[in-house]
């Protein structure tokens with residue numbers, strides 16, 4: 001990659017898991033409005049997705065950008081499960097019909113911090129109220145150092161067919177640098193057992209740009225990938241957001257690969273993955289051609305929400321738990337991030353809406369183009385849009401500079417991302433982010449785009 005391009009575009013940029021992005025949300029709906037909206041959408045179409053946030057971890061990984069709570073006290077498990085079930089009950093009381101649960105994701109923190117028995121109790125409580133279709137995608141984030149045979153079995157019995165293993169990097173020196181205890185043998189065993197028990201899709205999460213990470217570490221990861229061949233791989237760019245995550249302040253900037261050095265890590269990883277037969281999907285995702293994510297990318301039905309890329313686009317995504325985000329297509333809400341605040345509110349029958357947003361017609365219009373760019377690397381419009389959406393010509397004005405840099409090609413009524421532009425897809429999508437350009441942040445909010 002040319003240094004000049006990298007210097008020009010490697011700026012703080014949203015990841016576009018939503019539009020508008022979270023810092024630009026304005027007015028949250030009331031609980032009544034939100035539940036009314038959920039109910040209205042389910043009466044149109046019963047398919048829903050569910051995200052459950054399980055925030056506890058025993059040990060703090062210093063690179064981590066997620067909402068987590070570190071504790072070794074497992075006494076927190078049962079009260080937290082009770083809160084989740086209570087929150088679910090608030091939703092269930094409002095459902096006009098029995099929803100069809102198409103997608104279920106347990107994220108964290110560390111879902112496998114919870115005992116298999118407690119997870120079983122949670123899932124039975126959830127699934128009692130829904131229909132589960134034959135073609136469903138239930139997955140969980142598994143920490144290799146504490147996922148047991150018991151977890152694999154109990155989750156499989158509850159319909160789970162996907163597992164996402166947090167590998168991050170195979171090299172012990174990198175694990176030490178980020179204060180993460182994890183054994184290569186655990187990843188091997190977990191992968192093998194998950195296959196034997198019947199999980200259909202195994203994903204590995206990796207991160208590039210971690211402190212002290214060099215090309216040799218990426219090559220080592222590729223060697224392990226060749227042996228283990230998970231169905232999917234996510235290779236995330238390390239999001240360095242020390243203003244938000246105090247734990248990241250333990251790294252000095254000099255320890256963290258940046259600029260061309262960081263970019264080279266990704267390029268070696270993605271070339272290596274291609275040689276192993278993986279296909280790139282959107283940003284930072286790869287899948288074998290047999291995997292549903294690749295099939296949906298091929299057929300143009302790929303979708304992106306708060307959980308990242310997904311083959312499904314359901315009517316409503318409900319997020320349960322501290323900090324969880326719900327997406328009702330025209331309305332977003334996020335729960336209180338602090339565990340205590342979340343639990344106190346729920347115990348009083350209140351969904352702790354911490355912030356949210358009701359999309360305007362302009363937001364909905366611009367999101368359409370941003371989703372097309374993030375999922376399909378191009379977007380188009382028809383003539384009438386010019387008259388009704390003045391933001392279109394403003395966005396195209398911004399894209400001309402990128403055309404000059406051979407990142408995109410603009411034709412009468414469409415744009416297409418060129419191969420040179422793929423690394424800059426977040427920057428390209430940002431041309432349509434009217435809220436960003438109207439009110440550019442004066443302080444650090446987003447991680448850098450590369």
Ligand SMILES: C=Cc1c2[nH]c(c1C)Cc1[nH]c(c(CCC(=O)O)c1C)Cc1[nH]c(c(C)c1CCC(=O)O)Cc1[nH]c(c(C)c1C=C)C2
Nearest residue numbers: 014015016017018021022065107236239241306307446447
């Ligand atoms: C599957 C688990 C989730 C991951 N992220 C989210 C979930 C539910 C939710 C989420 N992630 C971000 C936002 C901010 C809003 C937005 O960009 O639209 C939300 C609501 C972005 C984000 N994610 C991470 C960081 C440090 C940030 C903020 C800074 C930035 O814009 O980059 C960390 C992180 N979490 C997840 C991933 C894959 C990841 C980093 C690559 C999972």
Ligand SMILES: C[C@H]1O[C@@H](n2cnc3c(N)ncnc32)[C@H](O)[C@@H]1O
Nearest residue numbers: 063064065066166205236237238239
């Ligand atoms: C859910 C997944 O999010 C990724 N993840 C967690 N924190 C960060 C960060 N700061 N930057 C990039 N990726 C991160 C890990 O790969 C984890 O497995």
Ligand code: SF4
Nearest residue numbers: 057060061064108109
């Ligand atoms: S990376 Fe996973 S285990 Fe580590 S602190 Fe973050 S959520 Fe917890």
